[in-house]
Amino acid sequence: MTAHPAGTAPAPVRVEPPLDGLALRADFPIFERTMAGRPLVYLDSAATSQKPAAVIRAVEAFYRTTNANVHRGVYALSAEATDLYESARTVVARFIGARDRREVVFTRGTTEAVNLVAQAWGGANVGRGDAVLTTELEHHSNLVPWQLLAERTGAEVRYLRITDDGRLDLSELDRLLDRRVKLLAFGHVSNALGTVNPVRQLVEAARAVGARVLLDGAQGVPHLPVDVTAMDIDFLAFSGHKMCGPTGIGALWARRELLEAMPPYQGGGEMIRTVSLAGSTWAEPPARFEAGTPNIAGAVGLGEAARYLSGLGMERVAAHGAVLVAYALERLDGVPGVRVLGPRPDRSGAVTFTMDGVHPHDLASILDRRGVAIRAGHHCAMPVHARLGLTATARASFYVYNAPWDVDALVEGLEAARGVFRRD
């Protein structure tokens, strides 16, 4: 085990994490800085992950040595930039188990990918009398686009509710999932509670009624091995910035035949075949859905991020998260007044909790003064909080550069908060 950043020995851990999180901190330049004079304890990777030097270097190198627009210039520099951009697409496709690299559309992130499907596929395939089934557990980005689609088309949005411990209530699945449902849209992993949803079971149920499946992979792709072919889904939306990549880049993966049948999402350059004043024709996917100059450097950075994670091995990344979550649950259970929300098994990457008599914002402020960054609020999942009767919760989320040491720092901070707010 690597030396402890604060110089003290970590608390004994029952199961040694598969990755040496403290050693991996060296790959991430941000950990060279301190917060409030202490080492940074970053427990908000579900909001955005930190970036390894390899990704930062790849983005910088692109601008320093290869910058030109893609798919346009006949000169060598543009060809090099195009090669880098397109090879990033290949790496990303391989990372998610796609058979065909042309099934990967670069977007700004998960939100844009979901909106793209809602607009382009939903507009053509979901009408009055049809329904989209999503869940109460979703991030707002997998709820609002469907509500907007329903407003435009007169379709219905249905919601699979959750149980008290934050799992999808599958007892309602048969009733809600009938032949009117054209799309089942759900998250692989809940950003609010860390719940890992039963993808196989849900996909099989959707197939049985002929519904398409969109998987929101924002929290799944960074943390768990994802193989779109094995999962047999139709759409996967995910963000680069939660998986060690830059902000402003993400992807939509969709089956080739679906992309080919979809009308454009936005109009502009890059996405056309021909334009005349009488009308235009569209390029083949993925170009059809990448109007305008894309985020070339972002895509290059995302490709590098996928390489970095593949180097660690996604099975190990997943196992590492599971060990940290288990350790966090064990330690949090020992703090008086702390209540952990969400399921015990079947959770990944994040631990959400409340502390009696201390508002999550106050917790976050006190932790912040100790260099510990957690999220406090509704985590863009207001329906989940309404269901649990809460307006706000605290969330600690983990990634490859975290170690049991980070959990110890969190628990020390929670004890300190309890001291401040102790009722005499």
Next chain:
Amino acid sequence: MAEMDDLYQEVILDHNRQPRNFGPLGDANRSAEGHNPLCGDTIVLYLRVEDDVVTDVSFEGGGCAIATASASLMTEVLRGKSVAQARALFEGMMDMLTGDPTHAAEVAEDLGKLAVFSGVREYPMRVKCATLVWHTLQAALEDLRQPVSTEQQG
């Protein structure tokens, strides 16, 4: 109590534990609702204004210690103040929390016990917690029907 006592002063902790003037106000003739969409906190403020004087005031809801204590202390300070004085207190709080730091101490002096919030300005992410109820007061004085939001205040 060495942990952040600049922010969590004893007075603030006390008002958080036992908010004053908490609950609905039967004979209120003004009320307003304030939201902080970042954390989901909501405060409802009730006022009785007679002859341009705030004769009674109470609040419901709340959130973090800063928001709750700010509301509680505001209700204590406000009773008996004229509407003009109430508006001046609003200006003073804004000045203390977000204004020119060179005269913040001076402003704090004029605010009496509200000066316990002067430390909040060192925590920019928390300023909105302290000002939520004051924006709600402005809305109640204007008799606005729309809930106010911390995100519309800039």
